[in-house]
Amino acid sequence: MEKIALQYARFLTREVPVGNIPMGGFNPIRIQSMTTTDTMDTKGTVEQTIRMVNSGCEYVRITAPSMKEAENLRNIKKELRFRGYDVPLVADIHFTPNAAETAARIVEKVRVNPGNYADKKRFKNIIYTGLAYQAELERIYKKFTPLVKICKEYGTAMRIGTNHGSLSDRIMSQYGDTPRGMVESAMEFIRMCEDQNYYNLVISMKASNTQVMVQAYRLLVATMIKEGMNYPLHLGVTEAGDGEDGRIKSAVGIGTLLEDGLGDTIRVSLTEDPEFEAPVAKALADRYQRRSQLQVEAAGQLEIEKEHILVKDLPYTLFTYNRRQTLPVQHIGGNSHPIVMLDVAAQNLKDPYFLTAAGYKYDALLDKYNMADQACDLVYLADALPSFSFPGNLKQIYNYHTWLGLKDKTNCHPLINLADNTVELVKDPSLNIFSVETAAFNSEAAALQIEQIKLLPSNAVLLLKTEAINGMAAQRAFFIALLNAEIKIPVIIKGSYPLLNTDDLMLYAATDLGALLTDGFGDGVWIDAPMVKLPLINATSFGILQATRTRISKAEYISCPSCGRTLFDLQETTQLIRSRTDHLKGIKIGIMGCIVNGPGEMADADYGYVGTGPGKITLYRGKEVYKKNVNTSNALDDLIRLIKDDGKWIEVKKQ
Structure with a gap:
């Protein structure tokens, strides 16, 4: 079994000074956000910046769409310093190189978008010869060089921020609307900076599509490793939205990369006031701070680099989405979308509320159930027995001995511990779910479990559990073992969060389950969170599937x-x-x-x-x-x- 599949290994990046708060290297994952005020409103921008700092922001980004806004950054910075706030400021630039050059003399960092700094986007397809493309790069080099020189002179850091949606016509024509195009867009600018011996760079690969975002960042790091680079990464999902959807989508994209050990600063983009973004970003980052400390204590730089997932030989690709091939059992696996499973064992089964919470609309007058778009597919009742009929399309899962004692087993199926399985054990003729624990998943345990799985009947589905602290990596190791053994049994992923509150559940579950789904792993999800109400667990489950683009159930x-x-x-x-x-x-x-x-x-x-x-x-x-x-x-x-x-x-x- 690959050691990296079980251990957290942070990609060690170059340290870049940003004012008095350095980024990358062994520094903590930094938190940042962006003001929403008019940059010409000095007082309003200063007041909002202070609220952002008080909410946890370590860097504050301010838009500078023209020269007048860029020049006013001096007044904003002066007032902040007068009021005792030395937070590093970042100027956000689009389309206007002269504004970037002005801002670079004032603030601690500038962000430029390679898609529109010296290029244009008019959705035109252009055919380039090799010489013509090189001529375009030389044109951009001349336009970009003045900013690089100013940044070197003033000690200003720079973020090269590629956005999936604003790739230039030149990049689109050459590489298409792809993660590769995003990476090449940034790499062109990185190489121009290095040509001038300027290295205070931070890189981002943002997209609103979480799959594209994750693939682009991974491909960027793999490309940097090949070229001997290790620049810090700014993580973010663009246009994530608001409320629960925005938090889940952000956690899927950012959390997946954090699990890979990637990311030196985070910005969670919510359609809300910016002071509400930092606590979400901090909650995501805090899960990995202790892991990073343990990693530093346990290994040196060379060992860390050897163990990083992006340099391992894996039986699947990290740069494109391919769902793991499985043989369908009922409506689980194969080409069916991932299912949602809920634990309703603790609910009052005499009250139809629990089915309403599971996505089924109950009409007391008509005495029937109507399935909603976000209705769960399986309910786990453990040893509890309901006193009324379930909707005809809702399958019920019971502990094995309770299921065995049922007189009417219609739509009722057993949950069996894999270790307890024997040939003599009575099986259901249509669906049997076998639970497997990955907490101690090592090479010897893996070999034994794989041999047990090979003996399962053709109508078996695995329920993958974990009690490991680094649970996603342990579950990923299990999927890697299945791929290597060419086993095509469907797998339901279970995430257990016994002590989490509502807010943290959304972020942790979206990270753990979303990371696996993004890699094409998992034919269903089961979130076990006894401290959280059932409707939110159900909504979070469907939200994760929506955010990973594996099951669409809403706008x-x-x-x-x-x-x-x-x-x-x-x-x-x-x-x-x-x-x-x-x-x-x-x-x-x-x-x-x-x-x-x-x-x-x-x-x-x-x-x-x-x-x-x-x-x-x-x-x-x-x-x-x-x-x-x-x-x-x-x-x-x-x-x-x-x-x-x-x-x-x-x-x-x-x-």
Whole structure:
């Protein structure tokens, strides 16, 4: 068994000074966020920055879309220092090199987007010869060099921040809309910096699609390793949204990479006030601080590098999504979407509430159940027996001896400990779930378990449990063992969180289960969290599947977190759009505060709602403009009319 599959190994990066708070190396994972105020509003920006620092931000990013905002960063910084706050400031730059050059003389770090610093995006396909492409790189080099020289002179750090949605036409034409294109976009700028002996760099590969994001960061690190680089990584999911969805989606993307040992600073992008982002980022980072300390105590740099997952020989790829092939059992595995399993053993089975909480709508007058889009597929009752009939499509799982004693076993199936399995044991003719523990999963235990699994009947499904502190890695080790043994039995992943509250559950479960699903592992999920109410467990389960793009059960909102460029109230608008469209299963709507974030940043969306001026909205169908300069008072109605014209509108059923 691969040692790395069981141990946390942080990718050790170059330390980069950012003001008085260095990043990378053996430093803690840094927390940051971005202001939403108008940068010309010095007082408002200072006040918001102070709230962000007090909430846990170690760096604060401020947009500088033009020269006047870049110059005003001096006033903001001066006032912050006067009030006793020396937090490093980061200037966020798009399209305006002269603003970046001005800001680099003032703040501790500048962020540039290689997709629009010296390039353009007009969704045009351009065919380049080798000489023509090199000429473009030389043009960009000349435009980019002044900023690099200023950063060197003033000791200013730089983030090269690639965004999936704002890749330039040049990169898109050469590499396509791919993680490889994202990586090459950044690497071109990194090489230009190194050519001038400038190394105070931080790199990011952001996307709203968590699969693309994870693949791009992994590919970036693999590429850097080949070229002898180890720059710090800024992690973030763009346009994650708000509320539970935004937190789950952020945790899936960021948490998966943290589990890989990647990430030196985190920004959680929520369509909420920025002071609410830092606590979420800190909760994600804190899980790995102790692991990092243990790693430093136990191993030197060379040993750490040898053990990192990105340099191991694995039986699957880390850079593309391929679901593990399994043979279907009932509706589990094969080509079926991952199922959701819930523990209802502790519920009052005389009260139909527990089924309502599991996604089934109960109508007392008609005395029947109606399945909702987020209705669980399996319920675990342990040894409890209900006093009424279940919906016909809902399968019930019982502990083996309780199941054996049931007179009517219709839709009832046993849960059997793998270690207790024998040939003589009575099996269900259609579905048997065998639980396996991965806490002590080492080479000898793995070999024994694999041999036991090979003896299971063809209608077997595995339930993968773990009590390990580094549980995701232990479960990943199990999947690697199955791949190496060419075993195609479906697997339900169980995450156990006996002491977690609601907020931490969303983040931890999304990290642990989301990381495995992102790698193509898992045919179902079971979140066991006795301290959390059943409706939230059910919603979190479906939210994780939605965020990993493995099962779509609701509308998705790709909404940006707002900044000083935003032209309308994003939080209010997002909630308004959600209130009228959240019943449209599978529809993706991008809600962007300005043209910088749209249409590129919402490249995955079916429809876009983008601020283009005070009180004006441009609507998109995919990447194409549908209607320009729509008054905000009419924009939502026009968006709904567009969805109806495309035949994708569904009327809400009256209850």
